[in-house]
Structures are given as structure tokens and as C-alpha cells.
Amino acid sequence: MSSQRRPKQEKLKQKEAIIMKTKLIKMITSCSLFACALVSLVTAMALGTSDTARAALGPQPCGVYMLRGSYLFATHGWNIVGGVAQPKAIVEGIDFNGDGTLVSPFATVSINGTIIHSSGSLGTYTVNTDCTGTLSFTGGASFDIFVEASGRQLWMIQTGPGSPVFEGTVTRVP
Numbered sequence: 001m002s003s004q005r006r007p008k009q010e011k012l013k014q015k016e017a018i019i020m021k022t023k024l025i026k027m028i029t030s031c032s033l034f035a036c037a038l039v040s041l042v043t044a045m046a047l048g049t050s051d052t053a054r055a056a057l058g059p060q061p062c063g064v065y066m067l068r069g070s071y072l073f074a075t076h077g078w079n080i081v082g083g084v085a086q087p088k089a090i091v092e093g094i095d096f097n098g099d100g101t102l103v104s105p106f107a108t109v110s111i112n113g114t115i116i117h118s119s120g121s122l123g124t125y126t127v128n129t130d131c132t133g134t135l136s137f138t139g140g141a142s143f144d145i146f147v148e149a150s151g152r153q154l155w156m157i158q159t160g161p162g163s164p165v166f167e168g169t170v171t172r173v174p
Helices: 002-048 051-056
Strands: 068-081 084-097 101-111 114-118 121-127 132-137 142-147 153-159 165-172
Touching (some): 068 153, 084 165
Antiparallel strands (some): 068 165, 084 101, 101 114
């Protein structure tokens, strides 16, 4: 009798071993698939928010929406008064609203050594699809502008009849 039980017991043990191995393989496969899915999700989220991924979609056309937030305008040049060049420098805060309007909360201007402080100037701006545009302060100076593709920086040159020789850089404040 014991000789008949042994083959049955061995078959039963083999069957249990096969079942356990199958369960182990299924569990390892499930864990591996879950880990791969998690890595794929994290990678997709990281790429979806990166500048590289946005650049891969192709260049976005420029527009007024690019300029939003606080910027600092630092510039120097010359005023021409009675045919005589006078040095001029400005440090000015510009808050772009992203809709073609702006506010200058402060400015310090030095014209031929005379310091002028101002605040609260209003203005408008345009940005064309090629990143060129215009900027005008209400009742004041007008500029041609070029906006960097990221919107972090722009360059301005004063325009208009009798305008001074005046250009500068505007940089987004972090």
C-alpha cells in the first residue's frame, strides 16, 4: 500500500509545485507590467510638461499672450536737444498683462544727470506672429520691439519723429 501512495504523493507534490510556480510567474509578470506602466506614466507626464516636448510640437506663433508678468527695462542712449546729444538712462518696471496692455509701476530716468522718478504709466503693445511688434506708453514714447520665442526677454528701440537714439533690453523678473 505504501508503494501505491508514494507515486500519488509525488504526483500531488509535483502538481502543487507546478501550481505554485504558475502563481509565482503570474505575480512576477503582473508586478513587472505594473512597474512598466508606472514608469511610462511618469515619463509621459515629464515629457508633457517639458520645454523639449513643447518644442517637438513645432514652434508656436508669437502673440501678446507671451508677455505676462513683471519685467525690468534697462537701457541707455542719447536725447538730442537743440542738436546736442545728452546722455539718457532708464531702469523701469513693466507689468505686461498678456492681453496687449501694460502698466509701469516705477521708473528712474537720468537725462544729462537730472534724475526723474515716475510711476503708474499705462501703455499698450502688439506682438506679431514673427515676434516683432510695438510698444507705446500713453502720452509718451513709442518703441519697436522684438520678443524672444520664450517671452522671457525682449529688445526695444525708440521710434518716432525726433526720437532719441535709444535702445534697451527688457527681461522677465523671476
